[in-house]
Each structure stands twice: as C-alpha cells, then as structure tokens.
Amino acid sequence: MFVATTQLRRFLLCVFLWLLTQRGTCGAYHEEGRYPCAFIDTVNITGSYSMGSNMNGSYLHNWTVIPRELVTPYDFVIENGIRVPAVRHLRACVCRLRPCVRFCCPAGQFYQLETRRCVDHPEVPGHSHMTVQLQNGTQLHQELGTWFSVHVESPCDHMRAVTKDSEYLHWTLHENGSITHREHHFTKHYCFTPLLFGNSSWSWQPLACEPEKLHFVLGVREWTYAICLLICIISMFIVLMVHLTCSDMRNSFYGVAVKAYMICVIFGYALLAHLTLHDPANLSSAACRIIPSFALLFLVLSFYILSFISFKLYLSFHGVVLTKLMFWLILIPIVIIAIGWSFYVGFSYHGAKLVLGGDTCWFDPRNWTVMIYFFAPIFIACAISCFFYILTLICISEEPDVDSEKSFESLERNRLKSFWKFFSYTALIWFIYICSFAVNYYREERSHLNYAVCLCTAFHGFAALYALVGKNQQIQNFLRRIEDNNDEDTGENSVHMYIY
Template identity: 25%
Template sequence: MRAHISSLILLIGISSSIAQTNALNCSFEDTVNLTLSQKFMNGSYLYERVIVPPELTSYYDYIERYGGERQIVTRHLRGCVCYLKPCVKFCCHPRAGMTQSDEDLKCDEEVSDELLYSPYVNITLRNGSRVLMNVVDEFVVQTGMPCKTLYMLEPHKYDADKWELFENGTLLRVSDQMYFSTRDYCLQAYPENGTYMLDPMNCMITNDIPTRIKRNTIVLMISSPFLYATILIYWLVPELWNLHTKCLIGYLLSLAIGTTTLVVVNMMNADYDDVTCAIIGFGAYYFLLAVFFWLNVICFDLWHNFRGTKGNVQNLSLRKRFTYYSVYAWGVPALMTTLTILIQYSNLPNNIKSGIGDSHCWLKMDDWSAMIYFYGPCLFLVIFNIVIFYLTAKTIYTIRKEIRRFSKGADSQRHLHSQQHNFWLFFRMFIVMGINWLLEIIGYMIGENSDFEILIAVADFYNAAQGIIIFVLLVMKRKVLLLLKKRIRKSDNSLQLSERQNTKTNASTVELRNLDVRTKLRN
C-alpha cells in the first residue's frame, strides 16, 4: 500500500515540477528566447515587433535540436511567438555570414549594416498559390542551427534540392516530399559566383543512436529471451495451467513481442522504408498496448477471485471468462491501433498525429502525441490497477480478520495461508508489472530534465530488465522448479520406455526372421 501511495505522490510532485518549468501548450519550435527582449510593466515582452503576452511565456531548461533531441541548457525564458505571427528559421543572424571552423560551422560575430542578398522568397499559401514575400519582414525570424552537420540545398545546381516554403514556416524538400518544421531546418545566405543566394540547410542523416537508447536496447536484448523462456516453461508444465496463468502468458507474450519489435526499431531505425517502418511501428504499438490491457485483466481477475462475489462473471465457466478477457485484452488495443492508423493517414494536422511510419518508426516523443496515443491511456490503466490493488489488499485483510476471529480450524488456517500467499504473489507481480510502467510514464513526462537524470536511468533499466525480474519471480521458485524437474523426468522416462519398446520390437522381428530361416533350412 505504501508503494502505490508513494508513487502517486512522486507522480504528482514531478507533474507539478514539469508544469512550473514548461506550462505552455506550445511546441518548442514555436518559441523564441526572450532573455534579451524588452519587458513591459504588465509582464509582456517585445520580440521582433511582436508583443508576447505573459500567458505565452514560460521558463525552459533545454533546447530542442533536429528530430526532437533535447539539449540541457541554462534555465531561460521563452515565448510562444509563432502562435502570434508565422516564424521562419535562419541559421545565423539574417545579416551575418557563416564560416567553416575545423569540422564545425560557426556564425560570424560581425553583423553587416544591410542585407547582402534578396530576402524575397516565393511562399506557398494554403490555397496552393505562390506569393513573393520578404521573409525577414513578413515572418518572425528564429535563429539557430538544428544540428552540427548541415548541408546546403542548391536548387540552381541540382533538381533534387528543390524546395518550397509555406506561409506557416514549414519547409518542403520536393525530391522526397519531406516536410521540416522550423526546428529541423534553417535558412542561410551564401556567396555564389559573386552574388549571395538564400537557401535552406538540412541536417545530414546519420545512424547514430543516442546513448540512452543504446543502453536500453542492450538490456532489452538480454531481457527478452527470459520472457520467452518463462512462457515456454509455463506452457510445458500442465500443473501450472489455470485461468490466471493463461492471462499471465497473454501479458508475457504481448510484452515479449512488443519489446522485440522495439529492439528491431532501435537497432535499424534509419534503414527502413516508410511501409516497413509503419508495419513494425504499429505492430509494436499494438502489442505494447496489449501489455497494459492484459495487466488490467490480471489485476481484475485476482481482485474478483478474492472478492468472491456471485455475479455474472463469477458464474461463467473458466473458458468463457478467458474468452471474454481475451476479447478485451486483444480487441481494445486492435481498435485503438486502427484508430491511430486512420488518424495518421488522414488530413488532420501533423501535431495531433502519432508520427508512426512518417517521421518515426515509433511514436513521436518530442511532443504530447505519445501522451495522447500511448502514455495517457496506459496511465489511466495503471491508476485503475492501483485502485484494484488497494481494494484487494483491503479485502484480504478483512478475510484474514474474520477467519482469525470466528474460526481456529486447520481448514480455515490453510485457507488463510492460501489467501496470504496469493496476496504476496499479487503484490510482487504488481511491483514488477505495475510500478515499472508508472516509472516509464513518469520518465516520459520528465523528458531529458537533468534534475531527474538518475531517476530516469533507474526507471529505464528497471523497465528494460523486466523479463529477467519476471523470470526470477515466476520460474525460480521451488514449486515451479520441482514441477519442471518432474516434467523433464517424465519426458526422459517416456523416451526410455519408447526406446525399450522399439528394442523389444526389433528383437522380436529378428527372432521371427531367424525362426523363418531355420524352418526353411529344415524343409
């Protein structure tokens, strides 16, 4: 009971901390640094001739680079300016040049008095028409490079480098129909044959995987075989077959397949085409959703058994109950996955799509899309399971109290011992299969906040190592090991008996042949 109360308090505290740090319902790419901006008495700020009201400002301790990668920086004030006026991204100050220093690109500190290039660019409007606009005057100018390794699009040289800029600041690379927000590109002027040209710069595509993902992938690779081993052992031992075990195998199977597909995504994320990426991503999404629904089924079934009511569910046969459980645990994730696919390939704005198969092989983790499609529903189920855990603990405590008060018989004591054993089994499973997912959700909500770096690392390792922990709890028990040993011996005995029968059969055949030969010789 203390475990789930502490977790709830921790979740509330972290959520409050996140809310204070970043209270804006605004993508990072739509914000600008207001540290050097003029502040008015009413709390508003002036940035590029745009008044930013105080409700559109908040403090950040990170910046986002290409692909949503967060970089921890000094806490600073930012404003959601791009909600008030469209933004466009420049690599450097619009009147500053760029130089190559060693392997890095750097902006010149010297700023010229006037623009050395024409700021007029054909802007594509919502109706598809194109208008020549001054991007420096008609847009709010953001500055910064999205990554360290950039290359220039040069449409005057290469047809593959053609691009379009939309009125909301989004850039389209025509050759592969890739769309980039202001977070993932920047414009820069450069000299070409004695004149200056203005073109966008894109990030070099690399296969480098962040250290955190590498670490988690390694642990998942080690942990996943233990999940399959647990499933195999429980399937091989008939004495362990019951409704609870079947539900547990459903949980373990969905978890094993889900984690395996995540390992595949993490190891070869950049090597898949869009179709393959979508298939793997939605497959992982479905099975990981099923994990939470099977966990919900396990908690409900245990609570229902302890509660001991005579309702409709109790009167059903075990086969029908498992059928209903399966329809719920496999069916609801299927409906959610179908809905997510339909939204992903609809004409709705990209900021409310999951991103699976488009910009990612997994959910977008750089905005709240993952919260809408995955972590939000899962958080609801985890909280529901915590409530069930509390009710189950309360029920068992009541049963224990009644048995001790009204009955001293051996049967009652055995019943009490059985209830206590089941409760502690439930408690251990809840800690492994419930708290770890709560920590995973908390880790997502925290993001890359350096203040909770140790907590995030512990939560990641605990969640990734779930297969090993479950194997130890479910398989490395005296009862299970004895049953497994008995099963192996039974198989060996059956094999030996079969070999003896084959030997006897062969011997009988040889004797018959010898008898037949002797009979022929006599004749």
C-alpha cells in the same frame, strides 16, 4: 419538346459561360494545394503593390519584383513544423529570387530566449552596448539588403545559441544565405539576433532551430537499449516455457493469463528492438506505421491482461472460479478494442504529421502524443488493477486466517503476493519511462536517464523470473517434482549399472 430543348441549351450555355469566367478568375492564381517552394522560403506579401497585367500580374515587395508564378494564396502557416490554419493570404517565394539572410526580429528589437519573443532593448543603466547593437542592426539590415533579401521572422519556437566550451561560435555567412562553422551548417532554420557576451558586450549571433528531422543514430545508447530488450525477452520466454510445462498452471485462468501476458510483452519488446536498430529511412511508409501500431497493440494489451489477473484474484476470494474459457471470452472483446485503438492511432495526425510513422517510426519525442496515445491507456489499466487489489485486501481483512496450507485460499494468497510483487516492479519501471520522457522533453535533448531506462527494461525480465517463478508456490512445487524425478532416475540407473 422544342421549349424544353431550348431551355436545356440556355442552361448549358450559362454553365459554359460560368466556367469560362471561373477559368479567367483562377488563371491569376495557382491551383490551391500546389506551392512553388517550401513554406520557410516564402514571405507574406498581402497588401504589396500589384503591377497588373502590364507586368503579367507581378508583385512589387521591398523593391523586389516577384513573378506571378511565385505567388500563391495560403490558408495555413507552418509553426514548429506543424501546419496551422490561418486567414487566407498571399505568400511569395522571395528566397528563390534572392538569397535570404534571416533575422529573428525587426530592427530595434532582440529575441529573448526566455520568453521566446521579440522585445525592445531594456531601458536600464549599463546597457549602452545593447543600444549601439540595436542601432547598428538597422544599418546592418540596410547593408545586407543590397545583396540579400532580409527575412525577418523566427523560424521556430525552440531556438538556441550554438556554443562550444560556454563560448559563442564565429559564423561565416555565405552568398546563398547559409551560415557555417566547421561541422555546423544551417541553410534556413536560423535567425540573427544580438546576444550578450559576458556582462559587458553584445554580438550578433545566429539562433538555430532544433532539427526538423530527428536523425537516426545507432550508437552506444541504442545498442544498450536493444540488448536490454533482448535480455528482457529471453527472461520472459523462460517464464513462458515454465508456465507451459507446468501442468497445474496450464489450464487455469491465472496460468493462461500469465502466458498471454508474456507473449504480448515478447512481441511488443521485439518490435521496439527492431525499430531501435533500423533506420526509418530504410523502412517503407507502410512498415513504418504497421510495426509501431503492433508494438502499441501488444504493450497496451499486456497491461489490460494484468488487470484481468487482478480482477480474477479479487473474485477468487469471493468463491468465484473463472476457467480458461472465461479468460478468452473476456479477452476477445478487449483485443478488438485494442486493435481498434492501435488502428486509430496509426492513422491519426498531430498537426500536419502522423502520430506514428514519422522521423522515428514511433511517437515523436518533441510533443506529448506518447502520453496521450500510449501512456494514458496504460495508466487506466494500472488504475483498474490497483482498484481490484484494494478491494481484494479489504476482502482478505474481513475473513479469518486460514490455517490449512493446502486450502484454495492459501493458494490464491500466494498467487496474489507473487503477482503483486511483479506488478509493483512493472509499474515502477514504466513510471521511470514516463519520467525519462518528461526530462528529455523539458531539456529538449536526451539525458543520462535513458541509460536507467535501459537497465529497467532488463530488470523487467528479471522481475518476472523472481516474482512469477521464484515466488509462485505452484511453480516451485512443480520444479521440485521435476528435480526429484531426475534424482530418482539417476539413482535407478546407478543401481542397474552396479548390478550389471
């Protein structure tokens, strides 16, 4: 017992001494994860001279003494607003000690916008001005280094020169390191580089990053999109009401599937309209993730309901009849999968940012997440629908023509035609959506194709009215019966009034 107690005391003493040593070791470093300034205000000082305990562990970097509390080990870097793992290194908040002026490349190089990298000046005739600019760059670095901390680094990949009427602007460099030209103001996300004026002279100009945060704008484009969404919602609601009142469609697999599709589209477009008209800054973080997740759920699920209809039409020409109960039995597991997918996307990260719930409460248009998480599942659903459509056409081609207009096959053929007209319109509209995203992504700004997207959204509702109501024989017969009954009621009332 005594030996065990002695060993326990020795063990606790060893643990205590080890903790003390770890505390002494960590005392020279800040707790990892706590950073004293923004990453863009730091500079890599790995290899800089450490002044030791005489100067409280300060560092000397480019003749600037950096206190130890402004130095932190990093195991990542920020590239284009995304956190990327990197080899552990020391970074210091140099821009907190002296205002930073930022250059894209070291002295003697310039930033080439086409390749997005620093290159040496071209050794070809006619570029003597460029040589002078690069030589002046070294002198400029030295002069600015008297008042500023010269920060040499391109802050992002997507940089551009700000112009007006195809001419470069004249910028003012302030004492705090920011640059301004009237309404344009950049504090950090810029860097100077020589750019060509015309074909003869060069001038030092700042290249500015695309905004890290997408500012909310409620302009003509946004209102147009919201109005077109509302028009589509109203049209889909009319189609839903017609199918609800039609007794022939109410309890069939096809009718229930169409109604479920309409409900999904109505809710999905309504949520998109809500996100379009509301500033993400005024939404809570939970709402900014839940609302787009449900919009994703409803819109993706709507396309898989279309694939169910295509599958049902294929089975109909093989003599297989699916009931309303079968639709719900098929739909429930797909709904569970869709909920799991939207939940997964809502908690997924692209780099260091959430896929949903960022600057727009929707997919970030500056990356390809919308293609992976949104358009890819829709494309798979469309491929499934097209597969069953091709099989259905093969089945029809192998059967003899049906003469009886009241036969079951004739009714299914009419459903097939009306449904695939609507599906073709829907697929075309969403293809335009994808093209609009691709154009905006490569141009790095919105284009006029966005207005075509708005009009296509309204056209989606009109296509539903035209194909699912106007071209559906059952719906048309139902509407004619209602009209005939109204005419008969009107005639009877007229006779009663005349007799009276």
